[in-house]
Amino acid sequence: MDDQNKNLILATALSFLVILGWFFFFPPEEPVVDPNATSTAVTQSDGSAVLPPASPSAAPAPAPVTTAQTRETALAENQRLKIETPSLSGSISLTGGRLDDLSLSTYRETLAPDSENVTLLSPVGTDAAYYALYGWAPSGALTYEQVPGANTQWTLAEGDVLAPGAPVTLTWDNGAGLTFSRTFSVDEDFMFTVTQKVENATGTAQRIQPYGIVARHGEPEIEGFFIAHEGVVVMADGVLSEIDYDDMPDFPTVAREAASAEVTTVTETGWVGFADKYWMTTLIPENQTPFTSVVKYVPGADIYQTEARLQPVDIAAGATAEVTTRLFAGAKEWEAIRTYEASGVDRFIDSIDWGWFFFLTKPIFAVLHWLNAIIGNMGWSIIVLTLLIKALLFPLAYKSYVSMAKMKELQPQMEKIKEKAGDDRQKLQQEMMELYKKEKVNPAAGCLPILLQIPIFFSLYKVIFNTIELRHAPWVGWIRDLSAPDPSSILNLFGLLPYATPEPGSIFFIFSLGVLPIILGISMWLQQKLNPAPADPTQAMIFAWMPWVFMFMLGSFASGLVIYWIANNVITFTQQYTIMRTQGYKPDVFGNIISGFKREKKPASDKK
Template identity: 60%
Template structure:
């Protein structure tokens, strides 16, 4: 019995370790003080040609540097609309920038009337209009001011090519064909340099989040013309991040099979490249992509599979602009010929099924690794795949988590069965262990030696009960990662009051679970766990029930630990995502059923109610009181 209690204490200690690790590595960093709000900050910046030397023919081109500017041509330039089942926005004809994009399938909050999630924002926040559409008075539409974030493509002149003959980031293009970019309805922009070269850029869009960008350079001149195509993603200022230690937010990419991840702070600390400022340049031979990732959203530049390019991550300190680039090799276009460059732009939600589809076609290499699978990726990926499959079958993510728990418990059942059988056998050995204890007296070494000989003779492994507990730790962290980072859990309801399994249970005992007309303190913070949400209370009760499968230990210290541990965990875990608490509750209930059934089958049915009674404080009998006198 002492070993059974030791295993349960080990389980509780390891669970406490889980909480400690969570508080150190998973809990968010304190948010830095806000110096300027987005609503009052006027941001005016644009991509401007750099001063770096032009590349020689055949070498990889150098994209324009980013700098702030007091005058932004995109404010006055016309726009082309973007309309699809998943996206809504506009393209500025100044530079042909994709700089105004909303995700129509996602809202900022659970309220269906809340604004759509805005992914990209222009430098001129108040000039959003599609070409040919009515304009609000003063030429501006009322929009929420956000930090500029956009994608821009272009060509850089090679050595010997006049920079004025290539379109710059501020060049105003004209629409050659198409009026609104939509699935099956491409839009082509055109710019003539007046010296015999015509540049075109064609945008195509599917029904999800993938743009296909085709650039062409038609040389009608009398001499060869050399230039290098590029793509840029620019973020003005550090975005508002989640600030979790284990959540990657920043630059992300894949370069010939190697994952690249750079947090924003790390980008500012990069070594200076020649003429670049803080920058990292990686030569990609065949396959790769690069961009910026948030918790649920991402923008990514992806040259056509099989293309060589230079992947760049850099920071412009003076303008406070973070930038990722794909720089393509210089093309020398002969007279009468046309040079082309094709690439993809992903701009949207990190939906696994969608991203996996783009990995298969058009073949963006290892694109699913843009999702932050974490340290236990070898567990996180299959757990998510299983949860995704269950959700497709069941249709409710909460019930899918419960189904996943059953499957995971089934997979570790052989170990659990061996553990519970070992516990039953150790109960059979209890009388012999008591006899050894009486015979050896205070000689602990002799007692331990004879007990180990007894275990060996009876083929009992006292450590068998520990392995299932140890296996729960990586499974717990992996499931936590799945619930925390995958967008499939965002705003996913279960039953009743649980409308978002990725967020803590919003109920609270402090207002009688919504019956009283005041909000619970600490809503949306870790303090919320101390207001006792419903799921936290159920978790505490399930841990208490699991504890009562074994008699209370005789040692007073252990008995006190057992008495307090379920309720301590009840307070500590209330702030976790409700989906994770649901998993833990289900896991506890299955464990109770397994242990009770298996031990009963081996002749040692746990005395659940007897253990509860023995754990309660008892009053001395009347005879005892008299004897005490």
């Protein structure tokens, strides 16, 4: 391998090391929360979201700041309708007909047996209100008092518990000839269907506009890591947009919205909502139903809001109008989301953040999911997936390993050429190229597998970091969550000493190596021993230290990713060792790192 290709590999490795190091030692700052601050300002009398204006006039003005309540207190303030499904539990507030209390029955906050279920939606008045609100915006002679809003007291007309196959209906009469009803239904996973209906008995035609809102009070706590999008997701006629919370206050100020807003017209298919790392709440109008997608931030109230505003509806005297919208509220499970996409939700699978290498991350996860269905363990599935990837790349790897073995054989001749050429770089390159040509060696062949591994590594990292299927997924023994770092620590002798493992973020966590990172470092060192060492002393020193630097840096990475890298190193070592033996070389793994081999055949220069 000539200096140019060594420099290429070194530059690639160092670039990768710098990227990992930057995010290891300088993680994104967490948002600073003022402990003396009260809850956010509100825009309706009860603190709910800003309603979409029906005319160029401004929306209702913000109300005074209220004091945050506990979740139990806020839930007890209003009459509620219970929700019970295999996947969800919670309630609908009859005040406003809001879906504002929702927990995920099959997901817990931590691995502790007594851990609470993950809370998705919370009512207004709590510290992090998050809810879905439906209604009709007035138009023409109608006013906000004549249509249902955030404080409307609905009456339960049908059903008592919302469950799969058991819809419930709420009604409200405005006392002026308009009767509104809202029917909720839910499946066994995470999809609600909301049907809004209005009967016009006023004697004159009326014009109103249906809408759906998902609102969050205050910026939610997010991991803030570049590998995962956490914020707004918008699908508009096949075009996906991802918007961070930090960008929403910078939207153009729209006077009629009383907020900073981004407005998108959707003509055929689309959806809009909030996506967390593992959870999502999304408004999904019916296909072929034009609507306006609105993403906005209300500065005075500190509300982040997404809206789906359907086209205005003209209701003749004595007639009835009806619109239906779906609401996804739950976990971003690949199987469930793919099923909803098959049922007509356009590109819904892209609500999972697949990243720039989506052409790799999507098939990688599909294969991983398939393997897990057969094996029943994500950890072993990752190892089998690594075997499949290595088998796919084996033809290229074979040429690379053969080339590297020949390069090692030519090292004595290369050293002689360097001594002979001295400082004459041009002469050195010419004689090197002649040697490569004579011995039929391609010095670049060893670089290709390394370059191909980088996008595959990042793609698998994206899959492991973003897909909920690896959250709290166990492997063996002490590895109970493949999405989290190895919980063992060398500082307490892997549990033999009565000391707790250092918490992530502490200075001691950097030195808190678990079992998997140590095995990773050893596997990288063994693999490195099979490769020709750089002639340059500085490069040789960097390569020698690289396995141990990576061992510390990757110690805080997800266990699933470390398992992949260990499996990849072990398989690579086995392949390379075997191929070298078939080529007549006997690698001396524990010998001198520069010589690295014991000869079993004559040098290539002696061949006739």
